[in-house]
Amino acid sequence: MTNTAPPTADAQPAPGADDVAASAHRIAKVYGRGDAQVIALDAVTVDIPRGRFTAVMGPSGSGKSTLMHCMAGLDSVDSGEVYIGGTDLTKLKDKQLTRLRRDKVGFVFQAFNLVPTLTALENITLPMDIAGRKPDREWLDRVVDTVGLRPRLSHRPTELSGGQQQRVACARALASRPEIIFADEPTGNLDSRSGAEVLTFLRDSVTEMGQTIVMVTHDPNAAAYADQVLFLTDGRIVDTMQRPTAERVLERMKGFELPGAMAR
Ligand SMILES: Nc1ncnc2c1ncn2[C@@H]1O[C@H](COP(=O)(O)OP(=O)(O)O)[C@@H](O)[C@H]1O
Ligand SMILES: [Mg+2]
Known part of the structure; x- marks a missing residue:
């Protein structure tokens, strides 16, 4: 844990500050025009603290994926930084x-x-192979041990369970020691046991390796693995919660919408 102040909806970002891995400053994203116009992100400002696990929750269509894509540089913003x-x-x-x-x-x-x-x-090292970069052996060993896949390294995806495949995908994201990992509903296709495997790995990579992770989830149990939760509604961050528990997250979700509105 760091002594980072919890980000709030209207906090000013501190770009480049040591304790902030990524930030968004009043980012907006609008899809379509006229009657079909959708404001997917409405001037969102947020700091993502370094070395912590942040969950993002909100109703379907609230802009969670758009926020992740814009913050990861996979999509452009209309305004903001x-x-x-x-x-x-x-x-x-x-x-x-x-x-x-x-x-x-x-x-x-x-x-x-x-x-x-x-x-x-080979899947884990593929991005680095494509980039012509040599994986750091020690780091790769640590990732493989944390992900618990050593006996499965020579298996192909079809020979692995869903949970194992997603752990390979997480290891692939971690292998190059990125500044930050964005995970968009990484347990959305998994049963609860496989989901727990993946969440445990993500948690361990933050606690033991100091990784920074932002994860979108619908599931209060998944959010409870995180250090903090950001709640998104209609393209705005409307609340944050520190040290979440599944019960408190569920309770908070009920406060936003009609029961069930957060569910897929
Ligand atoms: N490529 C797109 N074209 C048009 N509208 C989009 C596109 N992507 C997302 N949207 C709209 O933007 C809003 C936010 O979408 P999204 O970020 O995917 O929400 P979430 O991930 O929270 O379900 C939704 O209303 C969605 O329909
Ligand atoms: Mg989404």
């Missing part, structure tokens, strides 16, 4: 952005997106 480790992504040219994304950002999707013809280990 996005910082990763002090660099303003919105000022970068395409090539610089691609390089920053490759070197500083890990992303885990709901679908595991593994290459079926490659082994687990």
Whole structure:
């Protein structure tokens, strides 16, 4: 744990500050025009504390994925600034952005997106192989041990359970020691036991390796693995919760919407 002040909806970001891994400053994203216009992000300002596990929750369509994509540099914002480790992504040219994304950002999707013809280990090192970078052996060993996949490294994805495949995808995101990992509903396709495996790994990578993780989830039990929860409604961060428990998250969710509105 750090002594970082909890981010609040209207906190000013401190780009480049040591204890902030990424931040967004009044970012807006609008889809469509006229009657079809949707304000997916409505001037969102947030700091993501370094070395902590942040969960993002909110009703379907509240802008969670858009926030992750914009903060990870996978999508552009219409206005505002996005910082990763002090660099303003919105000022970068395409090539610089691609390089920053490759070197500083890990992303885990709901679908595991593994290459079926490659082994687990080859999948884990693929991004670095493509970039022509040598994996740091010691770090890779640590990731593999934390993810608990050593006996499965030579298996292909079809020979692994869903939970194991998603753990491979998480290890792939961690392997290059990114500044920050964004995970968009990483347990959305998993049964509760496999989900717990993945969440335990994400938790351990924060606690034991100092990784910074932001994870979207619908599940109060999943959010309870995080250090803090950001609640998003209609493209705005409407609340934060420190040291969440499943019970408190569930209680808070009831306060926003009609019962069940947070459910898929
Ligand atoms: N590519 C797109 N084109 C048009 N509208 C989009 C697009 N992506 C997202 N939206 C809309 O933006 C809003 C936020 O979407 P999203 O970020 O995916 O929400 P969440 O992940 O919280 O379910 C929704 O109303 C969604 O329909
Ligand atoms: Mg989404």
